[in-house]
């Protein structure tokens with residue numbers, strides 16, 4: 001199924017595609033390859049939309065920049081000083097958050113029109129050609145994102161790409177989840193989270209990793225046992241003060257690398273990925289008007305962004321987001337729902 005999702009200021013028509021499978025229904029738009037909605041049953045069979053989004057393509061342009069449901073690339077998260085070395089070449093990106101780069105700059109992939117490649121009842125593949133020099137990165141990159149709904153309640157997002165020069169590839173999806181339903185108007189703080197990761201990255205005041213990998217042991221960052229997100233979020237702990245709550249990268253230690261549960265509805269989401277890191281952002285700065293005019297406020301959605309560690313381009317000791325010319329980039333993340 002497809003429908004009109006609005007006309008952009010440049011006259012381009014955006015489309016919203018619906019896919020179904022595994023007990024789930026999702027909508028995805030070609031504008032920014034956003035995940036717009038995701039309908040999941042609860043324990044009584046009532047279906048709710050559990051991701052935050054906007055009513056039409058223009059909402060994604062005029063929103064307050066929270067990256068709701070966004071496909072982010074070429075490089076997710078932050079780059080200190082908006083510049084780094086790729087081999088012998090200094091790469092200069094736009095500074096769009098103070099001196100630093102966030103999500104590859106103001107011209108993010110989530111603000112581009114993607115092309116429909118293929119679709120079926122259960123999947124959709126979209127393509128973007130990122131030209132040489134795009135966002136400051138070398139080479140022309142041909143990038144694909146596939147959303148599929150699979151048996152047993154799985155939403156899988158796959159990223160594929162190839163570039164004609166050595167470059168960076170570190171794609172993520174920036175959906176905010178509220179397993180009680182996006183429209184509940186309540187903070188997701190009673191929802192329980194498990195993050196098996198043993199280490200997280202403390203950040204400086206600009207949300208850039210200090211370089212330390214710190215054990216979660218004995219800290220409010222310890223989610224190895226299920227814990228309501230709100231239990232420790234306002235604890236007197238420097239990394240929480242600096243980021244106004246959780247907004248940090250955890251190591252991906254095993255699969256699943258995150259489980260989110262809503263005791264109220266009985267919904268659960270287990271995240272598995274081939275990425276080395278997962279950024280857990282508790283929506284500390286959320287302030288958007290979303291689908292159906294619903295306000296999304298403080299901590300009303302939880303982002304779990306699978307990715308390379310933030311600013312990994314400056315930390316050769318961490319897994320590296322570089323790909324060689326002609327090398328196939330592939331990454332995928334599965335979000336498995338039960339209810």
Ligand code: GLA
Nearest residue numbers: 066067077207247279281285
């Ligand atoms: C971006 C990042 C999140 C968080 C917010 C803060 O959306 O992806 O992790 O840092 O900025 O506003």
